[in-house]
Structures are given as structure tokens and as C-alpha cells.
Amino acid sequence: MLVVRNLTKQYNDVVAVKDLSFTVSEGKIFGLLGPNGAGKTTTIRTVLNIIKPTSGEIRFYDKKISNNFFNVIGYLPEDRGLYKKSRVDEVILYFAALKNMNRTEAQKQLNFWLNKLEIPNYKTKKVEELSRGNQQKVQFITSVIHNPRLLILDEPFSGFDPINQQVIRETILSFVSEGKLIILSTHQMELAEKMCSDILLMNKGQEVCSGSLSQLKKNFGGNMVEIGFEGNGGIIKDLSYVKGIDDYNNFAEVQLNDSVEPYVFLRDISNKIKVNHFRVIEPTLNKIFIDMIRQSVVS
Amino acid sequence: MKKIFEISRWEFLEKVKTRAFILSLIITPALVILISIGGTLISANEQESTKAIGIIDSSMVYYFPLSQTLEDYKLDNGQPAYVVFNLNHPTEDFKDNVMTADRDVYKNKIAGYILLNNYGDSLDVQYRSSSSGDFKDVQRIENAVKEVRIKIGLLKLGVNPDLLRSSFGNISVEQVTVKEGDQVRQSDFISEFLSAIVFIMLLLMMIIYSGQMLVRSLVEEKSNKLIEILISSCTPEELLAGKILGLSALGLFQMFIWTCIGIALAGTSVIPPSAFNNFFIMLVYFILGFLFYTALFVGIGSIVTTEQEAQQITSYLSLILVLPIAVSASAIFNPNSLLVEILSFIPLTIPAIMLLKINVIDVPPVEILSTIIIMIASIYITIFAASKIFRIGILSYGKKPGIKELISWIKEK
Numbered sequence: 001m002l003v004v005r006n007l008t009k010q011y012n013d014v015v016a017v018k019d020l021s022f023t024v025s026e027g028k029i030f031g032l033l034g035p036n037g038a039g040k041t042t043t044i045r046t047v048l049n050i051i052k053p054t055s056g057e058i059r060f061y062d063k064k065i066s067n068n069f070f071n072v073i074g075y076l077p078e079d080r081g082l083y084k085k086s087r088v089d090e091v092i093l094y095f096a097a098l099k100n101m102n103r104t105e106a107q108k109q110l111n112f113w114l115n116k117l118e119i120p121n122y123k124t125k126k127v128e129e130l131s132r133g134n135q136q137k138v139q140f141i142t143s144v145i146h147n148p149r150l151l152i153l154d155e156p157f158s159g160f161d162p163i164n165q166q167v168i169r170e171t172i173l174s175f176v177s178e179g180k181l182i183i184l185s186t187h188q189m190e191l192a193e194k195m196c197s198d199i200l201l202m203n204k205g206q207e208v209c210s211g212s213l214s215q216l217k218k219n220f221g222g223n224m225v226e227i228g229f230e231g232n233g234g235i236i237k238d239l240s241y242v243k244g245i246d247d248y249n250n251f252a253e254v255q256l257n258d259s260v261e262p263y264v265f266l267r268d269i270s271n272k273i274k275v276n277h278f279r280v281i282e283p284t285l286n287k288i289f290i291d292m293i294r295q296s297v298v299s
Numbered sequence: 300m301k302k303i304f305e306i307s308r309w310e311f312l313e314k315v316k317t318r319a320f321i322l323s324l325i326i327t328p329a330l331v332i333l334i335s336i337g338g339t340l341i342s343a344n345e346q347e348s349t350k351a352i353g354i355i356d357s358s359m360v361y362y363f364p365l366s367q368t369l370e371d372y373k374l375d376n377g378q379p380a381y382v383v384f385n386l387n388h389p390t391e392d393f394k395d396n397v398m399t400a401d402r403d404v405y406k407n408k409i410a411g412y413i414l415l416n417n418y419g420d421s422l423d424v425q426y427r428s429s430s431s432g433d434f435k436d437v438q439r440i441e442n443a444v445k446e447v448r449i450k451i452g453l454l455k456l457g458v459n460p461d462l463l464r465s466s467f468g469n470i471s472v473e474q475v476t477v478k479e480g481d482q483v484r485q486s487d488f489i490s491e492f493l494s495a496i497v498f499i500m501l502l503l504m505m506i507i508y509s510g511q512m513l514v515r516s517l518v519e520e521k522s523n524k525l526i527e528i529l530i531s532s533c534t535p536e537e538l539l540a541g542k543i544l545g546l547s548a549l550g551l552f553q554m555f556i557w558t559c560i561g562i563a564l565a566g567t568s569v570i571p572p573s574a575f576n577n578f579f580i581m582l583v584y585f586i587l588g589f590l591f592y593t594a595l596f597v598g599i600g601s602i603v604t605t606e607q608e609a610q611q612i613t614s615y616l617s618l619i620l621v622l623p624i625a626v627s628a629s630a631i632f633n634p635n636s637l638l639v640e641i642l643s644f645i646p647l648t649i650p651a652i653m654l655l656k657i658n659v660i661d662v663p664p665v666e667i668l669s670t671i672i673i674m675i676a677s678i679y680i681t682i683f684a685a686s687k688i689f690r691i692g693i694l695s696y697g698k699k700p701g702i703k704e705l706i707s708w709i710k711e712k
Contacts, residue, residue, distance in 0.1 A: 048531040050694065067534055075531045081523020086313060097305040098532035142528065 001025050002047070002150060002181050007056035009042050016042040017205045020056070024150075024181045024198070029172070031196030031213075032185040033285075035293055039205035040185050041078075044152055047183070048075055060150065071100045074148030078155045078185075080139050084128040088119075088138055091127060092145060099146035106145065113141040117167060132159055140168065150181040157191060169195070193285035201292055208296045213285070220288045223256040224281040225265060231273030239268060253281065302533040306541025311548045314512060324553060327504050328560050331497050349378055350436070353386035353403065353412030355396050361415050361447055362387070368443040386412055404429055413440055422448065499651045502585055505553060506592045507617045509546050513593065514600035514609045517693070521604060526693045535690040543593050543682070550589050554582075577657050580667065584657075587674040588650025591681060592620070598685030601692035602700055619647055635660070643670060646677035684709050 002024040009017040017039040024030040034040050045051045047058055049065050058065040082091050089110060096106035114120045117137045122130055127138065136159045144151065156172065157165050172195070175182060186192050192199070193213065200210040209216060228251050237245050241257040242265075256265055262280045269275065283291075314320055352369065356362040366383035374380050386400045400412045404427060411428025426440050450463055520526045529538055595616065603609045622642075642648040643656060649670050656662050687709045692700070700708070 045527075045694070048527075050527065050530050070532050073531060075528060077524045077527050079524040081519075081525050083313065083519075083525070085317070094305070094309050095528065095532065098302055098529070100301070 001061060002183075003059045004043075004047070005057050005059070007043065007046060007058065008054045009039075009046060009051065010054040015205055017046070017053075020200075020202065020205075020207055022198075022200045022207075022210060024183055026179045026181060027176060028197040029176060029182045029184050029195050031192045031199045032183055032202070033187075033189075033192060033199060033289060034202040034208075037204075038202045040202065041154075042205075043202075044075075044154065044183070044185065047150075047152065048073060069150075071146065072149045074143040074146065074151045076140060076143040076151075076153045076156055078158075080136055080159065082127045082135060082139060082142075085126060087124055087126055088114075088130070089123045092138065092142055095142040096145050099148075101146050109145045109147075110141075113145060116171070117141065133161060133164055136160060137164070140171075144171075144175075148180070150183070151175060152183045152185075154185045155187070156184070157186070157188060189284065189286035189289055199285070201289060203293050203296050206296075208292045209288075216288060217282045217285075220283050220291070223258055223260065223262070225254050225256065225262050226277075226279045226281050227252055227254065227269075227275055228277040229269075229273045229275050233273070235272050236269060239265070241265070302537050303541045303544065306533070306538060307545035307548060310516075310542055310545025311552075314516075314545075314549055315552065319512075320549075323504070323508055324556055327501065327508075328557055330504075331500055332564070334496075334500070349374065350381050350410040351384065351408070352381045352436075353384045353400055353409050354415070355387045355393075355400060355412060356385075356415040357387060357393055358415070358417045359387065360417070360451065361444070364447040364450060365413070365415075365443055368446055369439070372439060384409065401427065411436070413444075415444075496655075499654050501554075501557060502588055502650060502654065503617075503620050505550055506589060506620060507613070509550055509589075510592060510596035510616065511609075511613045513542065513546055513596050514603070514613055515606070517597070517600040518603060518606055518609045521601075521693060530693065535693065536686050539597060539682075539686050539689050542597060543590070546593050547586075547590060550593075551586075554585070580657055581654055583671065584650045584653050584674075587671065587678065591646060591650070591674060591678050592616070594678060594681040594685045598681065598688045598692075601685075601689040602695070602705070604699075608699065620651070622648060622651075644673060646673060649674055687711065 004020060004022050007017055007020040008015070020039075020043060022030070032040050032043065042051070046053045047065065049058075049067060049069065060069055063069075092110050092113075093103070093106050096109070097103070101109070110123075111120070114123055117140070119130075119134050119137055122134060122138075127135060130138065140156065143153075153172070156168060160168060172182065172184075184192065184196060197213055198211070199213055199216055201208045209219075211219075230250060233247050233249065233252055236242060236247075236252065236254060241260045242254055243257055244255040246253040254265070256262065266275070266278055354362050354365060356365070362385055366385075369381045369383050370379050372380035386403070387396055388399075391399075397414065400409075400414075403409050404411055407429070411426055414425040414427060416423040422444070424440070424444055426437055428436070453463060454460065517526075520529065533541075596613070599612050599616070600609065603612060639652060639656070643652040643666070653662070653667070653670055657667070688705060691708045691711070
């Protein structure tokens with residue numbers, strides 16, 4: 001587990017991160033979300049121990065984060081770049097050596113990863129000879145070759161075509177099942193929505209909201225369902241726990257009281273009208289993101 | 300430690316393979332050799348064959364003694380330096396004689412001729428030749444005419460001709476530098492100056508070249524955020540140490556190659572053997588200077604973000620480096636002047652100035668020791684400050700920090 005408690009980072013008179021707390025646990029992908037300039041990079045840098053927090057603490061499996069953890073953390077920064085004039089295998093082996101891997105093991109892992117990401121032919125090519133997507137793959141390998149326990153991925157999918165996005169996604173998911181801690185920072189809300197179980201949404205250095213994705217949606221979403229039906233729709237608004245309804249004659253969007261589970265509503269109406277289709281309407285993460293950031297700006 | 304080694308290994312191997320480095324390995328010594336050959340040519344400029352020279356002396360008073368004096372000059376191989384012809388044909392008009400002689404000059408029949416015109420007491424002398432670069436000839440002719448003129452005057456007064464001959468014999472002054480103990484070394488000014496200049500130029504080129512390489516690679520790592528991966532794998536101090544070590548290894552490798560070239564050429568006219576007189580002490584200053592400037596470049600390189608800024612800053616630093624060359628003439632002719640004295644205690648100029656001085660005068664051991672201590676202290680301080688600046692500088696982008704901000708970086712714990 002990675003526990004961040006009351007993290008604050010101040011540069012002169014600018015507060016980059018203020019009183020931020022969150023926990024990253026095994027088996028889940030932790031989504032670190034926020035608009036540009038929200039303080040995500042600063043947060044990541046303090047976790048990487050590149051910069052020291054002004055106050056607060058970061059604990060990695062109950063030990064204070066320090067330079068001793070360099071070798072168990074993998075980091076894929078948002079801006080990609082490698083030594084363009086150097087050979088693919090040399091670059092990867094250099095970063096592996098910096099993570100204290102011995103050369104034989106690094107060689108083995110190098111071949112494994114090049115094969116896994118389907119670029120074994122580029123092993124001895126210069127980085128600049130590779131396509132953008134393949135350079136991204138090389139960079140991805142440099143961040144995971146040492147089998148880190150904590151992996152911080154900043155926009156890991158940018159620059160990949162859909163096929164390679166899938167390859168990378170599957171790889172990341174396999175890390176989850178291996179029990180690695182994964183922090184994913186991205187602006188691709190649909191992707192975050194599909195992959196992250198826990199979310200921290202931040203703006204202007206502060207937490208806007210956090211928690212499990214389902215909880216977030218529930219808190220935000222106001223318990224909406226959508227039904228298609230035949231029969232008298234009038235009985236719906238007679239139910240005591242229905243707060244509001246948009247009735248389109250044989251289709252309706254219904255807002256329920258927060259305390260009522262959607263299946264209760266379905267049970268109650270299914271013996272009175274013929275229900276053709278029923279769906280719980282969840283707000284998309286994208287909508288939550290935009291609305292929450294707007295709210296936090298207003299307040 | 301292992302990471303420092305890995306970083307320096309990477310920096311060394313990556314740079315040693317670049318085309319630019321391989322070119323610099325060859326081009327720099329080639330340039331230095333060219334310059335020193337040029338220097339030797341200018342300084343020696345020994346004429347290799349006998350020159351034919353004419354004289355037109357309408358009075359015929361000067362012709363015989365002058366031709367005798369000139370023919371006394373000998374080449375290295377013992378041959379006379381000049382063969383003198385009388386171009387004054389009494390049957391011809393003076394103007395026609397001059398025209399004929401001029402034609403002989405540009406037809407290359409003769410190297411030049413001396414035209415003497417007597418106007419009562421005053422004497423008008425011209426040396427007419429096809430090129431204006433014969434300084435040595437002109438100097439000799441001047442001397443010879445003066446000598447002859449004095450001789451003629453003295454003879455008129457009845458002085459013994461034998462006495463005249465012995466007192467006008469050629470004298471050349473040999474320069475000997477006195478050392479402590481009974482040691483005496485013969486100094487060959489030009490070769491010492493050149494060997495010092497060669498060393499300084501090597502130092503300058505290496506520093507400017509590797510400094511630029513360092514700054515460029517830092518800017519590259521910064522602009523593509525590689526630096527963040529690097530310092531999430533090792534501490535900034537390790538990164539800095541690795542980079543300085545790697546570059547120093549590169550510099551030493553370069554030195555090694557150049558020394559090999561130097562040894563191969565030693566004894567030839569290109570590199571005088573005396574160039575190796577102070578080799579060890581020169582090497583010390585060389586390494587100290589290299590380390591000092593490398594640390595300086597690291598500190599400065601970490602605060603810039605773009606290639607343009609990097610170029611701007613490296614060219615300023617290069618200017619400071621060139622300063623010793625500008626004062627090198629004064630250092631050579633007057634190694635004890637105040638300016639040189641001051642510059643030989645400023646860390647920026649110590650290496651270059653001392654390289655010059657130890658070749659020209661005997662620098663007291665106290666001065667050598669104290670300058671070395673100053674260098675080591677300033678290297679330590681520079682590396683300390685550079686590492687502080689480096690730690691913050693590599694993560695800041697955009698606006699260049701001001702002096703105030705830099706000082707606050709250095710103070711930050």
C-alpha cells in the first residue's frame with residue numbers, strides 16, 4: 001500500500017499541492033485526475049521522491065518513502081523522450097542498470113519485453129529510426145523492465161494506435177493481477193472510467209473528490225433510471241420515492257430518492273406495467289470531471 | 300557508487316561514439332600542428348638557398364665593401380647567403396640601369412637589388428624586390444650599409460683596417476635561463492611559447508567542446524523529461540557525479556590520444572622536445588582546469604531550457620576562457636606583471652596562465668602549491684554549488700532564474 005497523508009508542497013509563495021491525502025492499494029488501478037496545472041505532476045514527483053514535500057508524509061508499505069525505493073518504482077512520464085542517437089537495447093539496459101538490475105537479468109527481461117510488445121527486430125536499431133509508437137513502447141519497457149512494485153503511468157496510451165493501446169492495456173491489467181500498485185494519470189476520461197477503481201480528482205492543488213468509482217458515481221449521479229414500457233406511466237410518479245420524471249409516453253427518465261436501490265423500483269413497477277427495457281443511468285466520469293471542476297472553480 | 304559508475308560509463312560510451320567526438324580527436328591536433336608549424340615558419344624563416352642580389356651604386360664608393368659584408372652572411376649549410384652583382388654599367392644612363400635592373404627583378408633573374416643614391420652627405424638606400432616580405436634581407440642590408448658607412452668614415456680618419464674587421468664581427472646573443480642549484484637550461488623562447496600555447500589551446504578546445512556537449516545533453520534530457528526518469532532512479536548528486544566523471548574520462552581519453560600523437564611527433568619540428576619539460580605539472584593544471592570548468596558547465600547547463608539559451612551561455616563562458624590567450628603575449632614578455640600576477644590567482648584563469656608561466660619563468664613552488672590549492676578549493680565549491688543548482692534547475696522549466704533565486708537554491712537544504 002502507498003499512503004499519502006496531508007501532503008503539501010509550497011514553492012516560495014505558490015502552493016502547488018495542499019493537504020492531499022490518498023491511498024493506493026493492490027489489485028486496483030488508482031486514477032489521478034485533474035485539469036492541467038492541478039498539481040498532479042508535483043504529487044507524482046513527491047511520491048517518486050524527486051522533490052521533498054513541505055509537509056505531510058508518504059509511506060510505502062509502512063515505510064517512509066526515501067531513495068531506497070528508487071529501484072522498486074517505475075515511472076512513465078507524460079512527455080516522452082529517449083536518447084535518440086542511441087541503440088534501443090543500450091538505452092533500455094542503461095535504465096535497467098540505473099535500477100540496479102544485473103546485466104544478465106536485464107538482458108533476459110529486455111528480450112522478454114521486446115517480444116511481448118512485438119518489437120524484437122528493433123533491438124539494435126537506433127531509437128530515432130523507430131516510429132513514434134514503437135519509441136513509446138521502448139519507453140514503456142524502460143519503466144517496467146525492473147519489475148517495479150509501484151508503477152506510475154502518466155498518459156500511458158497517448159501516441160498508440162488502437163491495437164497497441166489494447167496491448168498496453170492488457171499488460172497493465174496483468175500488473176494489477178500480479179499485485180502491483182498502479183497510479184494512472186490521464187485526461188482520457190473514458191479510459192480512466194473503464195480501468196480505475198479508485199479515483200482522486202484534484203484541481204488547483206487540492207482534492208475535489210475521491211473514492212471508489214462506483215461511490216463517486218452514486219454520490220454525483222442522483223440515482224437515475226431509464227425505462228421503456230407499455231401501459232399507464234402515470235403510476236410511476238405516484239410512487240412515494242420518485243423525485244422526478246421525464247415522461248415520453250412509452251419511455252421515461254426517472255430520478256429516485258438516494259436511499260432507494262434501483263432494483264426496488266423495478267420490482268415495484270414490473271407487476272403494474274410491461275417493462276421493455278430498464279437501465280440505471282450513471283453519469284460518465286467525463287461529466288463528473290467537468291461538473292466537479294466547474295463547481296470547485298465557482299466555490 | 301554503482302549508479303555513479305553506470306552513469307559515467309553511459310556518458311563516456313555515448314559520447315565517445317559520436318561523429319563529432321571522433322572528428323575533434325583528429326581535427327584539434329591537426330589545427331594545433333598547423334598553427335605551430337606556422338609559428339615555426341614565421342620564427343625561423345631560414346632562407347634555404349643563395350640569393351642573387353644586385354647593387355647599383357652610382358658613386359661606386361659603397362659597392363665593394365657592401366658586397367663583401369653581404370657575402371659574409373652564411374646559410375646553415377655554409378654556403379654564402381648572397382651572391383652580389385654590380386648592376387651599375389657606367390656606360391649607360393643611371394635611369395636605364397634602374398630600368399634594366401627592375402626588369403631583372405620581375406623576370407626573377409635576381410631576388411632584388413640595392414639602389415644607393417648619394418646626395419652630398421645624405422645617402423638614399425632602396426631595396427627593390429618583387430615581394431615585400433623579405434624582412435631579414437632588409438634588416439641585413441640596413442645593418443650592412445650602416446656598417447660600411449661607418450667603416451668608410453673611420454678609414455678616412457686613418458683607423459687600422461684589421462681593428463675594424465675584428466670589431467665588426469658578427470655577434471649573436473645566446474639566452475640562458477638560470478635555475479636554482481647549478482642547473483642551467485637553454486631557453487628557446489619560441490619553442491617554449493609555442494608549447495605553452497599548444498597546451499592552452501588543447502585545454503580550451505577540450506573544455507569548450509566537452510562543455511558544449513554536456514550542456515546540450517542536459518538540455519536534451521530536460522526537454523524530453525528523461526531527467527525525471529533519471530532522478531527517479533538515482534539522486535541528483537549521483538547523476539552529477541556520474542556526468543562529471545564520464546566527461547573527465549572522456550577528456551583523459553582525448554588527452555591520452557593527443558599525448559600519443561605528441562610523442563610520435565616529439566623531436567620533430569612540430570613539437571619541440573622542450574614541450575615535455577614541465578609535462579607533469581602541466582598535466583596537473585590541465586586536469587584541474589578541466590574539472591573546474593566542467594563543474595561550472597554542469598551548474599549553468601542545468602538552469603537553461605532551450606538550445607539557444609545553452610549556446611548563448613556556453614559562448615559567454617568560452618569568451619572567459621579565451622581571455623588568457625589575449626593576455627598571453629603580455630604573460631610571455633612580462634611574466635611578473637601585475638595583471639598576470641592577479642590572473643594567476645583567479646580560478647577562472649589560473650590553469651591557462653600557469654600553463655604559460657611555468658614554461659617561461661621558474662615559478663616558485665609556493666606559487667604552484669597555492670594556485671593548486673586555490674583550484675582544488677574552487678572545484679570543491681563549484682561542484683557543491685553546481686549540485687545544489689542542478690538539483691532544482693533540472694526540474695524547472697521556462698524562465699531562467701535570476702542571481703537571487705540561484706543563491707536561494709544554493710542555500711536550500
